[in-house]
Amino acid sequence: MMNDFTRLMLDHCPEMLFLVNPVSLKIEIANATAVKILGYDAEELLGFTITEVESALPDVFYWDEVRNGQYLEVEDQESQYRRRNGDLLDVRKSIQLVEHGGVSMLFVRTVTTQSEHIAQDALASTLSQLRATLESTSNGILVIDWRGKIDSMNRLFGKMWAIPEDYMYWQDDAKIMEFLALNVQESELFRDRLRAIVDTSETLDLLHHIDGRVFEMSSRPQYLAVQIIGRVFGFQDVTLHIQAELALREARDRLEEGVLARTADLYAVNETLKQEKESQATLIKKLEETQNQLLQSERMASIGQLAAGVAHEINNPVGFVNSNLGSLQRYVTDLLHLLSTYEQTEESMAGPVLQAIRQVKEDIDIVFLRTDVTQLLAESLDGIKRVTRIVQDLKSFSHVDEAELQWADLEAGLESTLRVVWNELKYKAEVVKEFAGIVRIECFPFQLNQVFMNLLINASHALETRGTITVRTGQDETQVWVEVADTGKGIPRHVLPRIFDPFFTTKPVGQGTGLGLSLSYAIVQKHHGRIDVQSEVGKGSTFRVTLPIRESGAPAAGAPQMA
Ligand SMILES: Nc1ncnc2c1ncn2[C@@H]1O[C@H](COP(=O)(O)OP(=O)(O)OP(=O)(O)O)[C@@H](O)[C@H]1O
Numbered sequence: 001m002m003n004d005f006t007r008l009m010l011d012h013c014p015e016m017l018f019l020v021n022p023v024s025l026k027i028e029i030a031n032a033t034a035v036k037i038l039g040y041d042a043e044e045l046l047g048f049t050i051t052e053v054e055s056a057l058p059d060v061f062y063w064d065e066v067r068n069g070q071y072l073e074v075e076d077q078e079s080q081y082r083r084r085n086g087d088l089l090d091v092r093k094s095i096q097l098v099e100h101g102g103v104s105m106l107f108v109r110t111v112t113t114q115s116e117h118i119a120q121d122a123l124a125s126t127l128s129q130l131r132a133t134l135e136s137t138s139n140g141i142l143v144i145d146w147r148g149k150i151d152s153m154n155r156l157f158g159k160m161w162a163i164p165e166d167y168m169y170w171q172d173d174a175k176i177m178e179f180l181a182l183n184v185q186e187s188e189l190f191r192d193r194l195r196a197i198v199d200t201s202e203t204l205d206l207l208h209h210i211d212g213r214v215f216e217m218s219s220r221p222q223y224l225a226v227q228i229i230g231r232v233f234g235f236q237d238v239t240l241h242i243q244a245e246l247a248l249r250e251a252r253d254r255l256e257e258g259v260l261a262r263t264a265d266l267y268a269v270n271e272t273l274k275q276e277k278e279s280q281a282t283l284i285k286k287l288e289e290t291q292n293q294l295l296q297s298e299r300m301a302s303i304g305q306l307a308a309g310v311a312h313e314i315n316n317p318v319g320f321v322n323s324n325l326g327s328l329q330r331y332v333t334d335l336l337h338l339l340s341t342y343e344q345t346e347e348s349m350a351g352p353v354l355q356a357i358r359q360v361k362e363d364i365d366i367v368f369l370r371t372d373v374t375q376l377l378a379e380s381l382d383g384i385k386r387v388t389r390i391v392q393d394l395k396s397f398s399h400v401d402e403a404e405l406q407w408a409d410l411e412a413g414l415e416s417t418l419r420v421v422w423n424e425l426k427y428k429a430e431v432v433k434e435f436a437g438i439v440r441i442e443c444f445p446f447q448l449n450q451v452f453m454n455l456l457i458n459a460s461h462a463l464e465t466r467g468t469i470t471v472r473t474g475q476d477e478t479q480v481w482v483e484v485a486d487t488g489k490g491i492p493r494h495v496l497p498r499i500f501d502p503f504f505t506t507k508p509v510g511q512g513t514g515l516g517l518s519l520s521y522a523i524v525q526k527h528h529g530r531i532d533v534q535s536e537v538g539k540g541s542t543f544r545v546t547l548p549i550r551e552s553g554a555p556a557a558g559a560p561q562m563a
């Protein structure tokens with residue numbers, strides 16, 4: 001009846017296929033799919049009537065009518081088939097009337113719908129799970145489809161945004177979205193985000209609700225395979241979080257401020273300490289200065305004492321040598337007078353006596369002796385006078401510890417100082433005196449002599465070859481000045497500010513102590529006067545000491561001027 005290929009085709013058809021006799025309702029042919037799905041043996045199934053398989057009430061009615069000659073065709077009708085183990089199988093069937101060689105047969109094609117049900121059930125379960133998840137998350141969720149329409153949202157979303165009931169009811173998407181945008185400060189950004197649906201990027205923004213809450217909005221595209229079909233927006237209320245963070249930051253700021261304040265305090269304390277240290281250092285420096293000046297004065301004083309002692313000791317012998325020389329000069333004059341008187345008697349003398357006298361005269365070269373002896377005596381007297389004057393100078397110069405202010409003639413002081421330092425100056429300098437004849441001033445004259453001596457010696461040291469030292473004086477109504485100018489090497493600019501510092505010297509070790517000017521400065525200051533310096537390298541320097549005429553009520557000294 002049927003060849004093997006036809007049979008093969010029938011058996012591999014995914015539908016169950018039956019050929020049913022409309023009179024006996026017997027199953028004439030069943031394919032392998034039917035055998036397999038229903039679980040009967042092939043022979044067993046061919047012994048059945050179709051109603052033994054189709055047992056739902058409508059089927060029984062249908063087949064009854066078939067038996068009575070009403071062959072109705074059926075298209076895709078739901079039914080239930082009984083399997084061998086008694087299970088009922090949901091199926092869909094179609095029935096067609098087929099004719100072959102004058103014989104009518106009913107052709108039944110059936111598919112099971114069980115798997116469809118299972119898929120639908122699974123889908124429903126997934127959907128409900130999804131729904132439950134959507135509702136149980138603590139984020140508000142809004143899904144917008146690719147057309148920009150609201151696809152879905154969870155209840156929390158509606159609640160957190162307090163979307164008006166009627167918007168929700170009418171599902172007025174445009175109104176809802178505008179309502180959302182108007183409720184945040186970042187309206188424009190929010191609108192942009194809601195518009196940019198077909199965008200692959202993920203976004204994260206902070207939105208400030210006008211009621212003060214802060215939402216974190218994240219969004220990501222929704223894909224179906226590779227196609228973007230919409231965008232899912234998640235909203236999280238991070239107000240508390242932000243508040244906590246703010247509080248934390250404030251606390252941290254306060255802490256930092258505290259630390260800063262503390263640091264500033266420490267800094268201030270440190271500054272004070274530093275200042276104290278500095279003032280201590282200045283104090284120590286001042287002490288050192290004073291001590292050095294004291295040392296120098298002491299040194300000068302002891303030199304002075306020594307000089308005074310020596311002067312005193314020399315004074316006596318010089319005194320008597322001086323007076324003896326005076327007497328000697330008179331005696332010699334007398335003796336020479338006597339000699340010339342004797343000479344007048346020479347004519348009357350006897351030959352041999354005269355002879356002897358002439359011999360002696362010749363031997364002692366009386367002619368020379370006569371002139372030379374007076375000259376020698378005159379020179380010696382002059383010498384001794386000079387010694388007397390030097391001793392006098394030494395005595396007056398060494399008078400360092402005098403405490404009384406005196407009215408003194410500075411020009412006379414300068415003269416005496418020049419004599420003391422003459423040895424130092426005479427080989428190097430021509431000394432020019434330009435004295436104006438200044439008035440006497442109230443001062444400690446011997447201390448001022450020290451100042452002049454320092455200036456004169458510095459000037460002579462500054463002369464590298466023979467040069468000139470000019471000593472000038474001058475005055476106005478209230479003050480006098482003494483200037484010591486040299487044509488020496490001058491003082492470089494960078495050295496100038498330091499020359500009054502104790503121990504500052506440019507001289508080789510052993511030659512200068514660097515105390516001369518500092519001591520001089522101190523002495524002039526004590527006199528309420530000032531020392532000004534003008535110097536040019538290679539041309540020379542001029543030191544000017546200006547002193548008030550009257551000490552009482554004199555103005556305070558200014559700082560030295562240097563040029
Ligand atoms: N007339 C001058 N010309 C050039 N330089 C001078 C002159 N007077 C002072 N100075 C500079 O100032 C420095 C300090 O002088 P100061 O008299 O205080 O010390 P000193 O002469 O070096 O040593 P001393 O203690 O023996 O006087 C000198 O070393 C020198 O460099």
Ligand SMILES: [Mg+2]
Pocket residue numbers: 454457458512516517
């Ligand atoms: Mg000096």
